[in-house]
Amino acid sequence: MAQHIGRLVVAGLVSSWLIVVGSPAGVAAGQPPSAPGGVILAQARPNPAPPPDIEANITSLRQRLQITPAQEAPFNAVANALRANSRAEATAPHQPPANASAVDELRAEIQYDEIELAGLKKLLPALEALYASLSPAQRQAADMAFRQGPGG
Numbered sequence: 001m002a003q004h005i006g007r008l009v010v011a012g013l014v015s016s017w018l019i020v021v022g023s024p025a026g027v028a029a030g031q032p033p034s035a036p037g038g039v040i041l042a043q044a045r046p047n048p049a050p051p052p053d054i055e056a057n058i059t060s061l062r063q064r065l066q067i068t069p070a071q072e073a074p075f076n077a078v079a080n081a082l083r084a085n086s087r088a089e090a091t092a093p094h095q096p097p098a099n100a101s102a103v104d105e106l107r108a109e110i111q112y113d114e115i116e117l118a119g120l121k122k123l124l125p126a127l128e129a130l131y132a133s134l135s136p137a138q139r140q141a142a143d144m145a146f147r148q149g150p151g152g
Contacts, residue, residue: 054086064145065138074130081126085119 058079067075092115096108134142 054083058082061145064141065134066141071130071133074126074133077126078123078130081119081123085116085123088115088119 062075062079065071065075089112092112093108094112096104100108131139131142
């Protein structure tokens, strides 16, 4: 039971980390247009670059974990999942129009949360593979990094 709660906490922290990382890019890109009825439409973009913050966070994570050459492949899989999640969340509509109803606001939140959850599900196998390759000291560093978030 305690292990399950710990996993939920880590998932929540990773999720929050991804939201924080994705938020500035979403704001900088402007709000997506809204259609009649309060539905928010996302603009189609051809695989946009991840926000610069995610690259700094990946670099910081690499340094904190002291990734060895043998761990490059699993670390790169984690980094690629983080980039993809950051792009997906940055381009996802997160806030409904100012005059949206409570129902529209809840729909928008659910839609964003589903994108976020899908990203976490894609990140998990990559993180498990990396974690399995880490030394005990590196695992401790990883545990701390994911608990503290990007600025930790």
